[in-house]
Amino acid sequence: MSDSVNIAIDGPAGAGKSTVAKLVSEELGFLYIDTGAMYRTLTLAALRKNVNTLNEIELSHLLSTCHIQLLVDQKGSRVLLNEEDVTEDIRSTEVNQNVSLVSSYQSVREEMVERQRQLAIKTNSVLDGRDIGTYVLPNAQLKIFLTASVTERARRRHEEQLSKGMPSDYEQLKADIAKRDELDSTRAFAPLKKAEDAIEIDTTTLSISEVAQAITDLAKERTR
Ligand code: CDP
Numbered sequence: 230m231s232d233s234v235n236i237a238i239d240g241p242a243g244a245g246k247s248t249v250a251k252l253v254s255e256e257l258g259f260l261y262i263d264t265g266a267m268y269r270t271l272t273l274a275a276l277r278k279n280v281n282t283l284n285e286i287e288l289s290h291l292l293s294t295c296h297i298q299l300l301v302d303q304k305g306s307r308v309l310l311n312e313e314d315v316t317e318d319i320r321s322t323e324v325n326q327n328v329s330l331v332s333s334y335q336s337v338r339e340e341m342v343e344r345q346r347q348l349a350i351k352t353n354s355v356l357d358g359r360d361i362g363t364y365v366l367p368n369a370q371l372k373i374f375l376t377a378s379v380t381e382r383a384r385r386r387h388e389e390q391l392s393k394g395m396p397s398d399y400e401q402l403k404a405d406i407a408k409r410d411e412l413d414s415t416r417a418f419a420p421l422k423k424a425e426d427a428i429e430i431d432t433t434t435l436s437i438s439e440v441a442q443a444i445t446d447l448a449k450e451r452t453r
Pocket residue numbers: 241242243244247264265266268269328329330332333357358359360361409413
């Protein structure tokens with residue numbers, strides 16, 4: 230049995246999971262574990278090595294060669310693949326368009342989930358993803374399911390890209406997000422789904438700080 234406190238934040242793309250999870254983890258002094266970044270890193274590795282994303286066995290083998298590290302340091306949250314900083318590269322359109330397929334395979338998920346549990350068991354942590362409350366940590370002390378309308382989620386991503394000086398096509402983003410929602414929630418193994426005991430927060434009209442505050446308050450109540 231783990232003595233650590235775990236907060237699970239699940240929901241679709243652009244619902245605000247990672248932004249809010251980071252704030253909540255900082256406020257509580259918990260580790261932030263971005264599970265989506267892990268699936269994105271494997272996807273990047275597959276694209277770089279021309280591994281066929283339709284081939285589960287090859288992907289599983291590739292994963293066994295990927296040392297994925299999630300770090301927080303003075304540069305912020307960073308993701309390393311075999312010691313190389315891939316924080317920016319894992320957010321590319323190509324990764325966006327392939328990650329849900331790569332994440333759909335049971336053997337890939339089982340290995341990722343094992344790595345996530347090993348991290349969560351050791352330390353108080355906030356994990357965000359799609360299956361944290363339902364599958365990775367069914368006994369998490371607090372489970373949150375964040376949602377927002379697809380137009381608002383695409384708008385947020387669009388603004389985010391533009392603010393970084395990157396090109397952005399709103400309609401393309403919206404189509405990609407809708408496609409990912411569909412794949413993530415209909416896959417056979419550990420799909421995106423609200424856990425029965427999760428608290429759902431519709432963030433469509435809420436600010437980042439309002440959502441973070443609500444979750445921090447709930448966490449403090451639960452772990453008092
Ligand atoms: O940040 P965004 O919501 O766009 O995506 P992400 O959290 O980085 O996750 C990228 C993709 O990884 C998702 O669309 C899922 O296909 C997959 N994923 C998953 O299957 N299970 C998780 N626990 C986290 C992510």
